[in-house]
Amino acid sequence: MRCWNASAPLRADADCKAEGQRGRIAAPVPPLRSKPRWLIQTLIALSCVLFAAALAVRMLTPGPARRAEDRELGSGPQVMEPMQFLSRGARLRVAELDLHVRPELQAEWNAVRSQLFALRGCPRTIDWLDGADGQRCERLLQALRGGNRAEALAGLTLIFQVARASAWTAGLRGDARSAERLGGLLQEWLRTEGIAGTEDPVLSQPTLAAVLLYGRVMRVAWRAPVLGHVEAAQLRARQFLGELCGVTGRRTAIGLALELRFARAMQCFAGQGADGQDDVLLGFDEECELLFPGLRGGCEDA
Amino acid sequence: MSTHTHVQVIEEVRQARWLVALSAVMIGCGGFLLGVQIDAQGGASGTGLTPLAMGALVSLAAWWMRRRSGSALPRDGTGLFGALAAYLGTSFLVAGVLVPGGPWMFAELLLLLVLLGRGARDVTRPAWLWWFVALLLFRLWITWQGSVHQWQVLSVPIPILSWIPLDFLEPVQSVSLGSFTPAELAFPPLGLDFRMTVAIWSAGFALCAGGTWMIQLALREHENDRIHERIHTLPAPLAQLIERILPESEWESLGLHGLSERELVLAIEQRVRERVDRQRSIVEEYRSLEPLRWTNPGGFQGSVQAALHALEEKQA
Numbered sequence A: 001m002r003c004w005n006a007s008a009p010l011r012a013d014a015d016c017k018a019e020g021q022r023g024r025i026a027a028p029v030p031p032l033r034s035k036p037r038w039l040i041q042t043l044i045a046l047s048c049v050l051f052a053a054a055l056a057v058r059m060l061t062p063g064p065a066r067r068a069e070d071r072e073l074g075s076g077p078q079v080m081e082p083m084q085f086l087s088r089g090a091r092l093r094v095a096e097l098d099l100h101v102r103p104e105l106q107a108e109w110n111a112v113r114s115q116l117f118a119l120r121g122c123p124r125t126i127d128w129l130d131g132a133d134g135q136r137c138e139r140l141l142q143a144l145r146g147g148n149r150a151e152a153l154a155g156l157t158l159i160f161q162v163a164r165a166s167a168w169t170a171g172l173r174g175d176a177r178s179a180e181r182l183g184g185l186l187q188e189w190l191r192t193e194g195i196a197g198t199e200d201p202v203l204s205q206p207t208l209a210a211v212l213l214y215g216r217v218m219r220v221a222w223r224a225p226v227l228g229h230v231e232a233a234q235l236r237a238r239q240f241l242g243e244l245c246g247v248t249g250r251r252t253a254i255g256l257a258l259e260l261r262f263a264r265a266m267q268c269f270a271g272q273g274a275d276g277q278d279d280v281l282l283g284f285d286e287e288c289e290l291l292f293p294g295l296r297g298g299c300e301d302a
Numbered sequence B: 001m002s003t004h005t006h007v008q009v010i011e012e013v014r015q016a017r018w019l020v021a022l023s024a025v026m027i028g029c030g031g032f033l034l035g036v037q038i039d040a041q042g043g044a045s046g047t048g049l050t051p052l053a054m055g056a057l058v059s060l061a062a063w064w065m066r067r068r069s070g071s072a073l074p075r076d077g078t079g080l081f082g083a084l085a086a087y088l089g090t091s092f093l094v095a096g097v098l099v100p101g102g103p104w105m106f107a108e109l110l111l112l113l114v115l116l117g118r119g120a121r122d123v124t125r126p127a128w129l130w131w132f133v134a135l136l137l138f139r140l141w142i143t144w145q146g147s148v149h150q151w152q153v154l155s156v157p158i159p160i161l162s163w164i165p166l167d168f169l170e171p172v173q174s175v176s177l178g179s180f181t182p183a184e185l186a187f188p189p190l191g192l193d194f195r196m197t198v199a200i201w202s203a204g205f206a207l208c209a210g211g212t213w214m215i216q217l218a219l220r221e222h223e224n225d226r227i228h229e230r231i232h233t234l235p236a237p238l239a240q241l242i243e244r245i246l247p248e249s250e251w252e253s254l255g256l257h258g259l260s261e262r263e264l265v266l267a268i269e270q271r272v273r274e275r276v277d278r279q280r281s282i283v284e285e286y287r288s289l290e291p292l293r294w295t296n297p298g299g300f301q302g303s304v305q306a307a308l309h310a311l312e313e314k315q316a
Helices: A009-018 A037-057 A090-100 A103-117 A125-130 A132-144 A149-165 A177-199 A204-222 A231-245 A253-261 A263-269 A282-291 B006-013 B016-034 B050-068 B077-097 B102-122 B127-147 B167-172 B194-231 B236-245 B261-287 B299-315
Strands: B036-038 B044-046 B152-157 B174-179
Touching: A037 B016, A037 B077, A090 A103, A090 A149, A103 A132, A103 A149, A125 A132, A125 A149, A125 A177, A132 A149, A132 A177, A149 A177, A149 A204, A177 A204, A177 A231, A177 A253, A204 A231, A204 A253, A204 A263, A204 A282, A231 A253, A231 A263, A253 A263, A263 A282, B016 B036, B016 B077, B016 B194, B036 B194, B050 B077, B050 B102, B077 B127, B077 B194, B102 B127, B127 B152, B127 B194, B194 B236, B194 B261, B236 B261
Parallel strands: none
Antiparallel strands: B036 B044, B152 B174
16 A cells, blocks of 8 residues: 555655554656646736736726717718707797708708798697698608608607697697607607717717607606606606617616706606606606706697 | 646645636736726726825735734745735725725725724635625616716605795705815816726635635645645655644744744644653543543452453453
8 A cells, every 4th residue: 555645745655654654665757747837937927017017007097988979971962060950949949950951852841841831829739730741740750750860850850849839738628639649759760769879970969859858758758647657658667768778777878868967857767766766757857858958748838 | 547746746736826827817907907997988997096105005004913813925936926916906996995085985994094904814714705795785776876967875855844835945955964176086177987996896706705715725835835845845744744733724823824844844843842742742641531430330240350450451
C-alpha cells in the first residue's frame, strides 16, 4: 500500500506516521499538475490592466443626449420647427405642408385644412366628426397614414386642429364620447406613426406632443362622469400607452424620450405618483398643460 | 513515474500563486463593472472617483486596524501583489456599495469603518460580507427610487389624511424620509437605465466580493507555503517532526504569518522550544504523580497491590 497526500506531498511522511504506517513512505513523488508559469504571469498582467481600466472607467463622463431632432434630416421633406404646426399659430404655416402632400391627395388636403382652420362655434367633437366635414377629415387622415414624414405631420396637424377647434370636455352631462373619439384619432396616428416618428428628426417632438395630448384627452374621458370614472377609457389608454412606451417591460424609444423630457408623465404612468395611484394619466395631463396651455377641450385656444 | 527534486516539488505545491492571480482578475473585473453605469440612451459613464476615494480610505483604515491586531505583512512578490489586489478589492467593494455622495454616504462610511474595525481580525469570515450586501441593497433601492424620480428613501402615507382624495391635501398626505438629489447619486443627466445598471453592478459586486474573499484565503495559503518551505530546509525527519509539533493549521494563530525569514526562524525555534518544554514538563509531572496511590483501596488488598507494583517496577 502506497502512502500519498496529494495536497501536501512533503507532509506525506508525517501523515503516514500519524496513521501508523511508519516505513511505508513512497519513495518516488508523482508529478503534480501545476499551472504553467506563463499562465499565472498572463493572469497577473491581465489583472493589472483590469485594475487600471477599473480606475479609468470611473472618470468617464456621460455623453450628451442624442436627440432625434438633432439628427440630419437626410432624404425626405424638410420641415423646420415642426412643433409650430401643432401650436396656436399653426394656421400661419399649415399651407407649407401643401408642397409635401402627394398630388392625388392635394385637393382633399386643401379642402379639409381650409374647412378645419376656418371652423368656428366650437361644436362638440363627436358631432363634428359625425358630420360630412368630419367624415371627410377622417378619410383624409386615413389616406395620409403611411406616407412621408410631412404627410404624417400634416395628419397630426389636422388632429390637433380638431382638438383645438371643437369641444371634447365632459361638461355637466359627463359626456365622455367626444374625448374618446378624439383619443381614437390620436391613438390611430400614434399606432401607425409613433414608433418610427420618435426616431425621425422632424416627427420626434410632435410624436411626444401627441402622446401627451392623448393622455390628457383620455383622462378627460375617464373623469367625465360627475360621480365615479369611466374605467374603460383609462384601461384602453393604459393598455395602449403601456404597449407604446414599454412601461411593464423594457422601455421603448418613445418611453425613454418621454422619461427624459416629460418625466412627470412617465412617473405617474408607472404608478409612482405620490398622489392617487389610480390617476395614472395625471402626469400626461400636467405636462400637456405646460406644453399647450390652452388646449383643454373647450376651444379656449382656438 | 518520475522522481522530482525537493525544489521542484515545492515549486509545484505552490498552487496559491495561481489562486492569487485568478482572484486578482476577478477583483479587476468586478471593480471595472462596479465603476460603470448605463444611462437611459444606453451610453456608458463612470460612477465617479469620490466613492472610490472613500473606499480606499475605508480599506486603508481596515488594513491599519488589522495590522494593529498583528496581521501579516507581504514578504515576497506574490504576497505584495496579493495584498495590493486585496486592498483594491476592498476599495472597489466599498465604493460599489456606498451611496455616491451626500449625507447618506458619510453615514454609511461611519458604519463601514466600525464594521471593518470590528471584523478585521478574520476577514475571511463572511459575516462582514452580509453587511456589504445590505448596503448594496440599500444603494440599489435608492437608485431605483431615483430612476423613477422619487427622491426620498421612503414615503410614509399619513393615515386618514392620505385617504381623502383631494388634490390640495397632497403636500400633507405623506411624509418623505431620507431625501436625496440626483447629484448625490451621481446620476447621468439622461437618467439611469436601472435594469442594465443593476445587472452590471450585481455582477461586479459578486466578482469583487468573491475575488476579495478568495484572495484572503490564497494569501493565507501562500504564507503557509512559505513557512512550509522554510521548515523543509531542515533534514526531512526533523522537518516532519517540527510539523507535528507545530501543525499547519496553527501557523497563523501562532503569529508565524508575515514574519521576515530571520524572524520566522526565530519564532519557529521559540515555539518548538516552548512546546517541547511543556510536553516534557507534562510527562515529568505525570510520572511523579504515582497514579496507583489514587486507586489503592488500602488494607490487605492494597498492600498486595503495592507489592506487585513494586515488583513490576523493579523488573522494568
